Amino acid sequence: MTQFFIDLGMDAGWAAFVAAISGILLIALPLMLAVAMIIYVDRKVWAAINLRRGPNVVGPFGLLQSFADGLKVFLQETIIPSGANKGIFLLAPIITFTVALLAWAVIPFDAGVVLADINVGLLYILAISSLSVYGVTMSGWASNSKYPFFSAMRAAAQMISYEVSIGFILVCVVLYAGTFNLSDIVEGQRGHGFGIVNGYWFNLLLFPMWVVFFISSLAETQRVPFDLTEAESELVAGYQTEYSSMSFALFWLGEYANILLMCSLNTLLFFGGWLPPLNIDLIPWFDIPGIVWFLLKTFFFFFMFSWVMATVPRYRYDQLMRLGWKVFLPMSLIFVVLTSGWLMFTRYGGAA
Structure with missing residues (x-):
């Protein structure tokens, strides 16, 4: 990734810095999205095993429930x-x-x-x-x-x-x-x-x-x-x-x-x-x-x-x-x- 930014014309030091930040974001942001979705999956699995419906109101099939909960907590x-x-x-x-x-x-x-x-x-x-x-x-x-x-x-x-x-x-x-x-x-x-x-x-x-x-x-x-x-x-x-x-x-x-x-x-x-x-x-x-x-x-x-x-x-x-x-x-x-x-x-x- 560092070489990619060097090819764009960046200095080697700045290219290494930007590559490191980009790598961190490429892991952290999808991880946060995955956390939101596995909370939804977690609740769906519990509900299915207990013969309940689980999250099913916010968004299609309740997929946006975790984001709604996050917004509520944020406010x-x-x-x-x-x-x-x-x-x-x-x-x-x-x-x-x-x-x-x-x-x-x-x-x-x-x-x-x-x-x-x-x-x-x-x-x-x-x-x-x-x-x-x-x-x-x-x-x-x-x-x-x-x-x-x-x-x-x-x-x-x-x-x-x-x-x-x-x-x-x-x-x-x-x-x-x-x-x-x-x-x-x-x-x-x-x-x-x-x-x-x-x-x-x-x-x-x-x-x-x-x-x-x-x-x-x-x-x-x-x-x-x-x-x-x-x-x-x-x-x-x-x-x-x-x-x-x-x-x-x-x-x-x-x-x-x-x-x-x-x-x-x-x-x-x-x-x-x-x-x-x-x-x-x-x-x-x-x-x-x-x-x-x-x-x-x-x-x-x-x-x-x-x-x-x-x-x-x-x-x-x-x-x-x-x-x-x-x-x-x-x-x-x-x-x-x-x-x-x-x-x-x-x-x-x-x-x-």
Whole structure:
């Protein structure tokens, strides 16, 4: 893209700057549109499973409902509680929203279609996702209300707990791929299953890790059955209870951007990213652009997120923490040992 602007007559420095801004906008603007539309899809899936109609009034088939909701929130008054810490109160949703967007910088949508194709992309995602805890904690503390504070503490403990098991799951993927670069991880899945299946999910050692990763994704994004941060039987709502207008909308947008991020990571790490499901030429898989495969797989995982939300009852908080620390953490550690041992004796011939 930089070369394109240089060809237009720009100075090399300005061309690089404009190319970077253009790349950011090419990711951020479609992502915001996608967030608006998946909220609509989310509500439609819930409605269908519960035999209801869902949004169907604003626009054809209710497609403009999310935009109407956004306009309503935009026109509302921003209310700041008198006892709140005003600076931190306003900063928290900005941090949550910004961090949710930053992680998308290293997500490859197709071969070479990535804003920053860095060698430590997976470590970057882990580092950025851990920062989201700060926005949640700040919002609960700055509200100066006990229920948002309780919710923020729950959310922080929940996110940290499941990030530990997610980290060990990613170690298993990195051991097989031999790299932290997300594009190379996707290419490492080409024909991984008997030269036919594109994806690590076909691997008997990595398939259980995908199951744990998917469930941990639900917990990391506070989705049902792990939405204990908004358990109305114990709390008023969540850590954003005292927020209104666009500050509340930033939390909402950040939450769904994180959900899409986890769906895309399921796609990239276990289901071949932009690669077609099968690595055979008998079917014209490769005539379909890679970004189409990536979006279809990501949407499939989002549908699974919505399906779980509409059908699975909420856990108790002690069950949530027990699952993370006493089941997923030991299990992921065991599979790190099994995976490394298997690779040592198969790929490296048992060499120390």
